[in-house]
Amino acid sequence: xxxxxxxxxxxxxxxxxxxxxxxxxxxxxxxxxxxxxxxxxxxxxxxxxxxxxxxxxxxxxxxxxxxxxxxxxxxxxxxxxxxxxxxxxxxxxxxxxxxxxxxxxxxxxxxxxxxxxxxxxxxxxxxxxxxxxxxxxxxxxxxxxxxxxxxxxxxxxxxxxxxxxxxxxxxxxxxxxxxxxxxxxxxxxxxxxxxxxxxxxxxxxxxxxxxxxxxxxxxxxxxxxxxxxxxxxxxxxxxxxxxxxxxxxxxxxxxxxxxxxxxxxxxxxxxxxxxxxxxxxxxxxxxxxxxxxxxxxxxxxxxxxxxxxxxxxxxxxxxxxxxxxxxxxxxxxxxxxxxxxxxxxxxxxxxxxxxxxxxxxxxxxxxxxxxxxxxxxxxxxxxxxxxxxxxxxxxxxxxxxxxxxxxxxxxxxxxxxxxxxxxxxxxxxxx
Amino acid sequence: xxxxxxxxxxxxxxxxxxxxxxxxxxxxxxxxxxxxxxxxxxxxxxxxxxxxxxxxxxxxxxxxxxxxxxxxxxxxxxxxxxxxxxxxxxxxxxxxxxxxxxxxxxxxxxxxxxxxxxxxxxxxxxxxxxxxxxxxxxxxxxxxxxxxxxxxxxxxxxxxxxxxxxxxxxxxxxxxxxxxxxxxxxxxxxxxxxxxxxxxxxxxxxxxxxxxxxxxxxxxxxxxxxxxxxxxxxxxxxxxxxxxxxxxxxxxxxxxxxxxxxxxxxxxxxxxxxxxxxxxxxxxxxxxxxxxxxxxxxxxxxxxxxxxxxxxxxxxxxxxxxxxxxxxxxxxxxxxxxxxxxxxxxxxxxxxxxxxxxxxxxxxxxxxxxxxxxxxxxxxxxxxxxxxxxxxxxxxxxxxxxxxxxxxxxxxxxxxxxxxxxxxxxxxxxx
Numbered sequence: 001x002x003x004x005x006x007x008x009x010x011x012x013x014x015x016x017x018x019x020x021x022x023x024x025x026x027x028x029x030x031x032x033x034x035x036x037x038x039x040x041x042x043x044x045x046x047x048x049x050x051x052x053x054x055x056x057x058x059x060x061x062x063x064x065x066x067x068x069x070x071x072x073x074x075x076x077x078x079x080x081x082x083x084x085x086x087x088x089x090x091x092x093x094x095x096x097x098x099x100x101x102x103x104x105x106x107x108x109x110x111x112x113x114x115x116x117x118x119x120x121x122x123x124x125x126x127x128x129x130x131x132x133x134x135x136x137x138x139x140x141x142x143x144x145x146x147x148x149x150x151x152x153x154x155x156x157x158x159x160x161x162x163x164x165x166x167x168x169x170x171x172x173x174x175x176x177x178x179x180x181x182x183x184x185x186x187x188x189x190x191x192x193x194x195x196x197x198x199x200x201x202x203x204x205x206x207x208x209x210x211x212x213x214x215x216x217x218x219x220x221x222x223x224x225x226x227x228x229x230x231x232x233x234x235x236x237x238x239x240x241x242x243x244x245x246x247x248x249x250x251x252x253x254x255x256x257x258x259x260x261x262x263x264x265x266x267x268x269x270x271x272x273x274x275x276x277x278x279x280x281x282x283x284x285x286x287x288x289x290x291x292x293x294x295x296x297x298x299x300x301x302x303x304x305x306x307x308x309x310x311x312x313x314x315x316x317x318x319x320x321x322x323x324x325x326x327x328x329x330x331x332x333x334x335x336x337x338x339x340x341x342x343x344x345x346x347x348x349x350x351x352x353x354x355x356x357x358x359x360x361x362x363x364x365x366x367x368x369x370x371x372x373x374x375x376x377x378x379x380x381x382x383x384x385x386x387x388x389x390x391x392x393x394x395x396x397x398x399x400x401x402x403x404x405x406x407x408x409x410x411x412x413x414x415x416x417x418x419x420x421x422x423x424x425x426x427x428x429x430x431x
Numbered sequence: 432x433x434x435x436x437x438x439x440x441x442x443x444x445x446x447x448x449x450x451x452x453x454x455x456x457x458x459x460x461x462x463x464x465x466x467x468x469x470x471x472x473x474x475x476x477x478x479x480x481x482x483x484x485x486x487x488x489x490x491x492x493x494x495x496x497x498x499x500x501x502x503x504x505x506x507x508x509x510x511x512x513x514x515x516x517x518x519x520x521x522x523x524x525x526x527x528x529x530x531x532x533x534x535x536x537x538x539x540x541x542x543x544x545x546x547x548x549x550x551x552x553x554x555x556x557x558x559x560x561x562x563x564x565x566x567x568x569x570x571x572x573x574x575x576x577x578x579x580x581x582x583x584x585x586x587x588x589x590x591x592x593x594x595x596x597x598x599x600x601x602x603x604x605x606x607x608x609x610x611x612x613x614x615x616x617x618x619x620x621x622x623x624x625x626x627x628x629x630x631x632x633x634x635x636x637x638x639x640x641x642x643x644x645x646x647x648x649x650x651x652x653x654x655x656x657x658x659x660x661x662x663x664x665x666x667x668x669x670x671x672x673x674x675x676x677x678x679x680x681x682x683x684x685x686x687x688x689x690x691x692x693x694x695x696x697x698x699x700x701x702x703x704x705x706x707x708x709x710x711x712x713x714x715x716x717x718x719x720x721x722x723x724x725x726x727x728x729x730x731x732x733x734x735x736x737x738x739x740x741x742x743x744x745x746x747x748x749x750x751x752x753x754x755x756x757x758x759x760x761x762x763x764x765x766x767x768x769x770x771x772x773x774x775x776x777x778x779x780x781x782x783x784x785x786x787x788x789x790x791x792x793x794x795x796x797x798x799x800x801x802x803x804x805x806x807x808x809x810x811x812x813x814x815x816x817x818x819x820x821x822x823x824x825x826x827x828x829x830x831x832x833x834x835x836x837x838x839x840x841x842x843x844x845x846x847x848x849x850x851x852x853x854x855x856x857x858x859x860x861x862x
Contacts, residue, residue: 015637023762047637140604151582151641168599173571205666206446206478208659210582210641227658228639231665235636238669239751246743254752254762258772265744266777272740273781276733277788283729284792290721290728297721297728298714301735301844302707309703309837312677313696320670321685331454331685341689346697350704357708361715406740413732 014040018047023255026058033060033068042071045080050112051251053083062088066095074100075120075223078107115200116193118233119214119223125156126180128163133176139168151210154221155184161219162188190215193222200225201234202325241323244401245315247272272406279304279413286421289428295362296424299371302354303420307378307412310346314339314386315408319401322390336387343383351376370427374420381415382408445471449478454686457489464491464499473502476511481543482682484514493519497526505531506551506654509538546631547624549664550645550654556587557611559594564607570599582641585652586615592650593619621646624653631656632665633756672754675832676746678703703837710735710844717852720859726793727855730802733785734851738809738843741777745770745817746839750832753821767818774814782807801858805851812846813839 012020017036021029021044033041033056045068048056057065057080069077069092081089081104093101103121110116124142126135135153153171155164164184174183190213191200203212204227214223240250247268252261283290283300290296318335321327327335355372359365389407390400443451448467452460452475464472464487476499479487488496488511500508500523508527512520512535524532534552541547555573557566566584584602586595595615605614621644622631634643635658645654671681678699683692714721714731721727749766752758758766786803790796820838821831 013638015639019637019757023765136603168603172567172599172603201662201666204659204662206450207444208446208657210657210659226639226641227662228635228641230662231632231635231658234662234665235632235669235755238666238673239755242669242673242747242751246747247740248744248747252748254748254757254766256748258769258776261769261773262776265741265773266780268744269737269741269777269781270784273733273737273784276736279736280729280733283732287725287729291725294718294722294725294728297725297731298711298718300728301714301732301848302704302711304732305707305710305735305840305844306700306704309678309840310696310700312836313679313699316673316677316679317683317685317687320673324666324670326450326685334454335685338689338692342692342696345689345693346700349697350700353701353704405743409736409740413736417732 014043015047017044018049021056022048022052024056026055029056030059030064034064038067039071042068046072046076048080049253049255050079050083051253052255053080054085057084062091062095066092069093069104070096070100073120073122074103075107075118075122077104079112082108082112110193113197114193115191115195115197115214115225116223118197118200118229119193119225120229121223122150123154123213123221123224124150125154125160125221128155128157128181128184130180131176132171132174132178132180135180136171136176139171151226152213154213154224155180156221160221162190162213162215162221164188165213188213191225192217197233198237198323201230201237204230205234206325237323241319241399241401244399244403245319245405247403247406268403268406271403272409275406275410276413278410279417282414282417283421286417286425289421289425292428293424295364295367296421298362299354299358299367300417300420303371303374303378304413304416306350306354306375307382307416308409310343310350310379311382311386311408311412312405314342314383315390315404318387318390319404322394322400332391336384339383339387340380343380347376347379347383350379366427366431370423371420374416374423377419378412378416381419382412385411445474446478448475449480452487453479453483455487457486460487461490461495465495469498470502473499477503477507479511480684480686481510481514482684483686484511485516488515493522493526497523500524500535501527501531504551504553505534506538506549506553508535510543513539513543541624544628545624546622546626546628546645546656547654549628549631549660550624550656551660552654553581554585554644554652554655555581556585556591556652557597559586559588559612559615560610562608562610563602563605566611567602567607570602582657583644585644585655586611587652591652593621593644593646593652595619596644619644622656623648628664629668629754632661632668635661636665637756668754672750672830672832675830675834676750676836678834678837699834699837702834703840706837706841707844709841710848713845713848714852717848717856720852720856723859724855726795726798727852729793730785730789730798731848731851734802734805734809735844735847737781737785737806738813738847739840741774741781741810742813742817742839742843743836745773745814746821746835749818749821750835753825753831763822767815770814770818771811774811778807778810778814781810797858797862801854802851805847805854808850809843809847812850813843816842 021032093104126138152165152167154162157163164186165188166184170183189207191203193214193216209227211224211226213221214225216222243250243252249264351372354375355368358371359368385408389404393402394400452463512524524535557569583596583598585593588594595617596619597615601614620638622634624645624647640658642655642657644652645656647653674681674683680695782803785806786799789802790799816839820835824833825831
């Protein structure tokens, strides 16, 4: 097989065209789509990041948009529709076939970060009372698109409730007269339509499935999530966590324009500013101490910054551990103990180094001792807050990643300044 | 279907037992494994995080370890073996069947973050000159474990070179006498055995495959990566990036002990300390200015900290964009322009707010103007370095995430202190 026989060589892959047009202005993106056949254009649109969908389709007229949505799988049509302005979305949905429109609307009704928001409604359900031969006849009548990429076949009862799974291979290697009920595997792992999408990537990573069926609370099979979708969800969830930690929206991408980015970034910068003023106020309390001993100003940022960095290490391990489902009850306490020990030992090491440099640089034993102690205490504060902040956010049912680095550096700044300047003031008073 | 019929209810899932024992000391983990049948124990070991493998198997004797490795799929056996002390690994491999030992050793020879390091050698290759009937006979003779989870069947020539793919469904719905060569799909996306594993999660997320064949440079089919593995790889890569950014090893987990964590965290804390002293040296240059005007010390951490936070927002977007493959040539320049504009506007907004608060707090127009300008310039420096640092690391063929937050805060601290104290010194001199 030569590279020249790969799909991309016969024309750009829809996913690659999608990457390209989501970086273009709406009118240029529309030109690219119009130059393709409707089926190809729909394939491209299916691959566009939902966040870029409104922009990419912005310059298409209603009929063009509807023609594309009509050939998309329902779940992709819903993903795109979810990002459109409301009037546009309603107009486009109204033009679809009633059955398609109803199904897309139903998928739209699930929160976008729930399992319902990412599942596909394209799956194969076989009545539990069929024989293998009848099941094969049933399969031959299906749209080939439905068969494509179906990792499992699902067996359901008269109410549409999931009763078991089987594979196409099962149908080949068994006698044609055997009823499905006899060999369908009833031990099925599933997810609920209202579960969080994070659950899904965890389940896939943990149990290695190629597909998971999605059930309503009453047990009815309503969709399926394939592993390939779970890869994208895992990436999305990780991106969201990384972004939330530093005060981003969780949805910013390279192609997000500055006009879209500013209203999302600036508010968190203002929150950060408010917390910075809080820390500055602590410094303000000790302004007369600094006036007496200006060398303190030189060491201030070291004590605070070093604490912030150590705390970020702890925070990152904890938040990622929570996202991957590695942290449960006892391991939470164990993590706190581990980070406390690390804070103690790193604090001792860094405290001694900072103290020695302080003494050597300014020739003052007192400065060395004060900065050393403050550094040690701030490293401990950093370790503890790196664990406690995400746990506190989680307890309040807030995403543990949300702006956690901003909260953390508030603690390490305030505590660092207070320990350092407080100890210095005390030393000046006593000596 | 009721929950009581789910697999976990009939006994804990191997993956869940694995989670549990990787938090236990070696001797307790060994007890848990010994209480299981060898087949079940192997299933559990297959689910243990490679990073915890040495600990989990630490208290097993060589015969016990060998018995487990013998029943594991080769790729999982290689993952575990890679983490064992060398003498132990060699002893265990020597005890395997020669064919298994050779295959595990071959998988071990690939770097662990390469495609070879994550692929499975369990795939179905059918000679291209078979008919459908012959192919079905071939399949019936195979170990059922090989068939399980195989999303595609691969067609190869006499040299083992990949010629195309087909699915089990193709074999059912076509005439038994048809040769495979007539309908196997020759347009196959593949990955190379020496590609980086990041390539794989990108390919899965981008093109939605259930499995990708892995080829040697000469076109021979040597393995396969399934989408379920790609989910775990995507999570692993994201964890690594998040950790590298803040100076962690990329491999730290909740169950990593403090003894393992300290030699990995402390060096980066010391690097951070060195850069903090660099920033402190800038403050040192202006000690006499601070002695004249101690209010400067109060605003110092605001200018630096706020720059650091804004820079982290930029850095996070860029690094994640690089990891997801969203950044190529022109979009890099576009990203730089976008961040420059954001730095300009956020800098203007934050600069004005900080200036006003400075004036209001200390009653000094001069302080307000100085802090406002310094803030503005530092926000620009933050935006530019948030883009340029990862690009510079990438150009030097270093992971763009590596310690990038440490480099970034060095820039924002040094630049922030220099702008603020430099402007203040200048103002004091002129006025």
